[in-house]
Amino acid sequence: MQTSIVAYPHIGKERELKYLLEKYWRKEISAATLEKEAATLRQVHWQNQVDGSLDYLTINDFSLYDTVLDTACLFNIIPTRYRRLGLSALDTYFALARGYRDEKGTVAPLAMKKWFNTNYHYIVPEFSDDCDIKLVSQTPLAQYRETASYQLKKKLLLLGPFTLLKLSAYNGSKGPATYVPALIRAYLEFFRCCQQEKVELLQLDEPALTLDLQQEDLNLLKKLYSELLAGKGKLQILLQTYFGDIRDCYDDLIKLDFDALGLDFVEGEKTLQLVSSAPFPTDKILFAGIVNGRNVWRNSYTASLNLIKNLQLQGINLVLQSSCSLQHVPYSLTGEKNLPPALKEKLAFGEEKIRELLLLKELATADPAADSTAVTPTVNTAKNQVKLLPLQTKATYEQRAKLQQQCLNLPLLPTTTIGSFPQSQAVRQNRRRYNKQLLKLCDYEKFNYAEIKKCIRFQEEIGLDVLVHGEFERNDMVEFFAQQLSGFVVTQNAWIQSYGSRCVKPPIIVDDIKYRQPMTVKWIKYAQSLTTKPVKAVLTGPTTIVNWSFNREDIPAQNSILQLAAALKNEVAALEKSGSKIIQIDEPALREKLPLRKVDQPSYLETAVNAFQFLHNSCRPETMIQTHICYSDYTDIMPWLDKLDADVILLEASRTSKSCLQNPAFLQLNAALSLGVYDVHSECIPSVAELLTAIKQRLAVIPAAALWVAPDCGLKTRTYKELAPSLKNMVTACRRMRQMLPLPER
Numbered sequence: 001m002q003t004s005i006v007a008y009p010h011i012g013k014e015r016e017l018k019y020l021l022e023k024y025w026r027k028e029i030s031a032a033t034l035e036k037e038a039a040t041l042r043q044v045h046w047q048n049q050v051d052g053s054l055d056y057l058t059i060n061d062f063s064l065y066d067t068v069l070d071t072a073c074l075f076n077i078i079p080t081r082y083r084r085l086g087l088s089a090l091d092t093y094f095a096l097a098r099g100y101r102d103e104k105g106t107v108a109p110l111a112m113k114k115w116f117n118t119n120y121h122y123i124v125p126e127f128s129d130d131c132d133i134k135l136v137s138q139t140p141l142a143q144y145r146e147t148a149s150y151q152l153k154k155k156l157l158l159l160g161p162f163t164l165l166k167l168s169a170y171n172g173s174k175g176p177a178t179y180v181p182a183l184i185r186a187y188l189e190f191f192r193c194c195q196q197e198k199v200e201l202l203q204l205d206e207p208a209l210t211l212d213l214q215q216e217d218l219n220l221l222k223k224l225y226s227e228l229l230a231g232k233g234k235l236q237i238l239l240q241t242y243f244g245d246i247r248d249c250y251d252d253l254i255k256l257d258f259d260a261l262g263l264d265f266v267e268g269e270k271t272l273q274l275v276s277s278a279p280f281p282t283d284k285i286l287f288a289g290i291v292n293g294r295n296v297w298r299n300s301y302t303a304s305l306n307l308i309k310n311l312q313l314q315g316i317n318l319v320l321q322s323s324c325s326l327q328h329v330p331y332s333l334t335g336e337k338n339l340p341p342a343l344k345e346k347l348a349f350g351e352e353k354i355r356e357l358l359l360l361k362e363l364a365t366a367d368p369a370a371d372s373t374a375v376t377p378t379v380n381t382a383k384n385q386v387k388l389l390p391l392q393t394k395a396t397y398e399q400r401a402k403l404q405q406q407c408l409n410l411p412l413l414p415t416t417t418i419g420s421f422p423q424s425q426a427v428r429q430n431r432r433r434y435n436k437q438l439l440k441l442c443d444y445e446k447f448n449y450a451e452i453k454k455c456i457r458f459q460e461e462i463g464l465d466v467l468v469h470g471e472f473e474r475n476d477m478v479e480f481f482a483q484q485l486s487g488f489v490v491t492q493n494a495w496i497q498s499y500g501s502r503c504v505k506p507p508i509i510v511d512d513i514k515y516r517q518p519m520t521v522k523w524i525k526y527a528q529s530l531t532t533k534p535v536k537a538v539l540t541g542p543t544t545i546v547n548w549s550f551n552r553e554d555i556p557a558q559n560s561i562l563q564l565a566a567a568l569k570n571e572v573a574a575l576e577k578s579g580s581k582i583i584q585i586d587e588p589a590l591r592e593k594l595p596l597r598k599v600d601q602p603s604y605l606e607t608a609v610n611a612f613q614f615l616h617n618s619c620r621p622e623t624m625i626q627t628h629i630c631y632s633d634y635t636d637i638m639p640w641l642d643k644l645d646a647d648v649i650l651l652e653a654s655r656t657s658k659s660c661l662q663n664p665a666f667l668q669l670n671a672a673l674s675l676g677v678y679d680v681h682s683e684c685i686p687s688v689a690e691l692l693t694a695i696k697q698r699l700a701v702i703p704a705a706a707l708w709v710a711p712d713c714g715l716k717t718r719t720y721k722e723l724a725p726s727l728k729n730m731v732t733a734c735r736r737m738r739q740m741l742p743l744p745e746r
């Protein structure tokens with residue numbers, strides 16, 4: 001029996017890669033330095049795998065931005081507009097990922113999407129008519145060579161063709177099928193190079209096989225792999241799946257000529273059943289994912305050992321593995337100095353998970369009489385209090401809209417923002433100094449109050465209709481709330497990559513969630529005291545807080561969502577009591593953890609909607625409830641967005657949901673709506689003309705009485721210098737539009 005991981009995280013234990021990339025992008029280091037330092041980081045990661053006594057070393061899991069993009073570049077899937085810039089291969093790569101505006105031209109980045117139901121974002125490759133698919137790089141093999149001195153078994157990782165085709169965009173006149181022959185040729189060429197390089201095992205990652213597959217998908221899968229496997233020669237191939245079971249294709253796959261198959265026993269509800277009902281071929285190796293790669297709790301050894309025994313009894317040749325790449329968990333518990341020891345004992349981050357694999361191997365191969373209880377971790381013993389959420393009936397949207405208009409008296413096409421304002425160095429330093437106890441509470445707050453005042457004056461000058469306080473007290477929209485509710489712990493260093501150089505630090509849910517005291521009220525109350533315009537209170541919603549935290553394993557995440565809704569109800573009540581007339585409950589992560597299989601989706605969505613409605617229903621009908629969702633493909637959950645029954649839904653519309661404008665479902669939404677009029681992640685300042693066009697486009701699908709005008713998302717990554725002209729232009733465009741519209745009957 002051996003051990004392996006699907007992939008090792010590449011951002012670095014101290015986020016080394018993040019800092020390197022950002023230095024390169026700021027032109028502070030050369031390409032050569034970047035490449036050299038990246039190679040050093042790879043060596044560190046390999047050495048950690050050696051030190052962890054894994055039997056396999058994984059190669060080419062490293063990426064300077066994203067491995068899906070790496071695969072697209074490997075096979076020359078690069079749209080002409082990027083080639084035309086005439087940049088180096090490295091800079092073309094970054095132009096695809098981040099866009100480019102410099103002396104050689106201007107080009108927007110490729111789309112970015114959530115990687116299955118994780119909070120990692122991949123770059124969406126774009127196939128176009130003139131795309132000439134062929135193997136054009138030797139990077140994976142060069143990395144293979146970098147491991148020459150390591151003595152353990154080696155596997156080289158590459159994204160498989162099925163998942164590549166499923167996750168890409170097709171912008172020309174041709175669909176995926178057209179590209180299959182060329183793609184097969186390119187992969188076969190890669191196989192040939194692998195053989196030349198004496199690659200021991202090629203791991204083809206095919207997570208898309210855990211999705212619901214239709215007959216045409218199965219046909220595509222069979223076509224790809226019957227041809228690829230026929231041409232593999234002596235190359236050994238591991239087909240690796242994760243994020244669920246492969247119930248739709250398991251029977252087909254075990255008949256194919258793979259040398260090994262990687263299956264997920266953690267999230268794959270039916271994996272064990274599949275393996276037992278159609279016996280796993282004894283001439284293949286099973287890479288069994290039994291250590292959870294997506295959560296931070298220690299493995300339950302008793303259950304794992306039973307599973308291992310079960311598989312061994314079937315005569316299966318086993319490699320024990322993580323259930324997916326370790327990039328979804330933090331590096332190591334050694335970075336956590338403040339966690340209570342009793343909790344630390346129950347946790348396992350990346351390095352600890354590698355040790356767990358070794359331990360499981362030792363226990364599974366040890367004398368069966370040996371006592372294994374000594375290492376059985378205590379399971380989480382938190383209670384599981386779920387408050388059932390009673391749904392009171394509330395006034396209808398139309399009735400509420402009337403009441404709200406009477407109290408708010410807003411103009412047609414009201415303008416607003418999504419909540420956060422620039423998090424300048426000074427704002428971040430203020431928080432940091434306070435956290436390090438270098439600053440007294442009163443001084444910390446004084447700074448924030450001053451910042452709020454500046455922000456309110458700024459918004460008044462610009463002429464926005466609904467103002468916000470700016471969120472200066474929040475380091476992060478989830479951690480801020482987690483720190484103040486009970487049931488969470490926040491970590492010091494548990495970073496995971498979100499996209500490119502960006503990382504997030506999810507809190508850990510360790511117990512039942514309870515409300516302690518008001519979290520946002522004093523800031524919002526102060527902001528409102530400075531202006532006669534309405535200031536909306538902005539909160540993070542229950543589903544988003546849970547989805548952007550590490551969840552308990554002893555209760556379903558849905559129970560935590562309901563607990564949070566019950567807790568946040570107190571905050572909403574406190575806000576109403578202190579005079580808030582508009583409350584925005586952000587749910588940007590609502591779509592993220594949508595189960596991958598259709599059968600599992602309604603139950604998840606019902607909980608998310610139920611939790612939101614519960615908060616909503618606890619408010620008076622005069623209180624306007626807004627919500628904000630962004631950077632996810634919400635067009636297919638539109639009926640559920642409607643069920644939120646929010647008064648105003650503010651959606652991002654520039655990066656992931658351009659198609660929104662063509663979606664007739666909007667006309668049926670029983671809520672006022674904003675489809676972000678400009679991209680907040682771009683440095684470009686939108687002109688009045690551009691913004692006017694954007695507003696007109698929206699008016700073509702949304703009635704004027706129901707349209708709000710706002711940017712795509714929060715403004716925390718921008719500077720006031722950029723914001724002033726952007727928001728001013730937005731208000732100007734909106735005012736011009738108002739003049740062109742017939743007066744509403746009100």
Ligand code: MET
Nearest residue numbers: 418419420586588714715
């Ligand atoms: C990722 S959604 C962000 C919403 C939050 N209110 C902000 O403005 O930053």
Ligand SMILES: [Zn+2]
Nearest residue numbers: 588630713714
């Ligand atoms: Zn957002």
